[in-house]
Amino acid sequence: KPLYPFYLPYRDPSEKFPPTEIFEFTDPGTRADPSKPNLLANATTHHLSPYLGTEITGVQLSQLTKEGLDELALYTAERKVLLFRDQDFKDLGPERQIEIARHFGPIQRHPTSGNVKGFPEFHVVYRDREHDVIKEYFGDERINRTSWHSDVPEVGGNTLFASQVEAYNRLSPEFKKRLEGLRAVHSAVPQAEHSRQRGGPVRREPVETEHPLVRVHPATGEKALYVNQGFTKRIVGFKTEESEWLLKFLFDHIAKGADFQIRAPYNAGTVVVWDNRVTVHSATGDFDNSIRRHAVRLTPQAE
Numbered sequence: 001k002p003l004y005p006f007y008l009p010y011r012d013p014s015e016k017f018p019p020t021e022i023f024e025f026t027d028p029g030t031r032a033d034p035s036k037p038n039l040l041a042n043a044t045t046h047h048l049s050p051y052l053g054t055e056i057t058g059v060q061l062s063q064l065t066k067e068g069l070d071e072l073a074l075y076t077a078e079r080k081v082l083l084f085r086d087q088d089f090k091d092l093g094p095e096r097q098i099e100i101a102r103h104f105g106p107i108q109r110h111p112t113s114g115n116v117k118g119f120p121e122f123h124v125v126y127r128d129r130e131h132d133v134i135k136e137y138f139g140d141e142r143i144n145r146t147s148w149h150s151d152v153p154e155v156g157g158n159t160l161f162a163s164q165v166e167a168y169n170r171l172s173p174e175f176k177k178r179l180e181g182l183r184a185v186h187s188a189v190p191q192a193e194h195s196r197q198r199g200g201p202v203r204r205e206p207v208e209t210e211h212p213l214v215r216v217h218p219a220t221g222e223k224a225l226y227v228n229q230g231f232t233k234r235i236v237g238f239k240t241e242e243s244e245w246l247l248k249f250l251f252d253h254i255a256k257g258a259d260f261q262i263r264a265p266y267n268a269g270t271v272v273v274w275d276n277r278v279t280v281h282s283a284t285g286d287f288d289n290s291i292r293r294h295a296v297r298l299t300p301q302a303e
Contacts, residue, residue: 004090007296009114009124017109017120017204025303028104029074029219036075038068052080052163052279053262061089061100061271069103072273077219081161081274083264089271094119097298105300111188111204112195116296120203123297125283129290158263160282161274164224166260167253168214182213183236184227184247191231210236213250217278218303224278225250254280266295277302 002008039059046055054075061084064072076082089097098121101107107121114124168176188206196202213235215226229251235243263284264272274281276299 002292002294004294006094007116007122007124007294009126010117011114011201013199013201015120015201015203017111019204019207020108020301023106023301025105025301027073027077027218027302028070029077032070032074032219033067034074036071038065039071039075047079048081048083048262048264049260051166051260052161053083053264054079054081055083055085057085059084061087062092062096064100066103069100073104074219076273076275077217077278080163080165080279081262081264081272084271084273085267086269087271088269090269094122101298101300103300105302108299108301109203110299111206112191112201121298123299125293125295125297127289127294128292158265158284159272160261160263160284162254162257162261162280164226164254164278164280165217165222167257168223168225170253170257170260176214179213179225183210184213184232185209185234185236186211186231187233188231208233215277217275222278225254226277227251228254228280 043056043058047053048055061072072082089100092100094116098107098119101121109115109120110123114126116122116124171179185208187208189208192202192206211226213225213227214223216223227247227250232247234240235246238246266272
């Protein structure tokens, strides 16, 4: 049986949310002490890659002060993905878990995923013998079931992460010039329609928005690609073939960049913190569905 049945996915097709509103935002990382004394003074760190990913022990996220949480925001922006081991976070209860996450911004309530009954802030990932969400999403027609986008067994089931900063840095100066000023359409429509067709919830009507292909992080000043194969559909002002060619190049560049990717392994008590503005990630379905995988996510919103 699941160890945390309270967090099993809840899907009510009648549950509805209002549209997401634009809000003023100041990145907590801009307030942080760059030396991070409240976060790292007693910590042990191990970098998984030069470009992203740091494993951290000796810190309890639940005990961090506001200053420590600001430093966490900055360190996450700098290292892109942080893996905290031996955490008590899973046992804090939903109210305290949400309170900590809300320090970084208003919590996004996912429009189609399973959530926790009474706590729609949680995005629940659950897979077992009767519930194979990866197969449900991709079907049996694909050889490769990874999907890069910007969202625990003993072996397998890791999350792949790639640095969009390093992906941008690898491009030639002339190619970078061509990307400057371009904007792309990001669409949530396919995700909503997929849920609707399966009888699942569509709690908020999907939107399409324009974003720059290259964005600047407010806390670090680093430039990063801001495209992903899950949601980026076309480049504004380009004809169809032009848009398809450029997006395919960028998607392939990100997906094949093994030297700026990591696999984030999980074990009991692991909390992974990542910056969705400068990374993309993908689940890996490399384990038998007789093995249960149960994780929950809280997603603060930013600019």
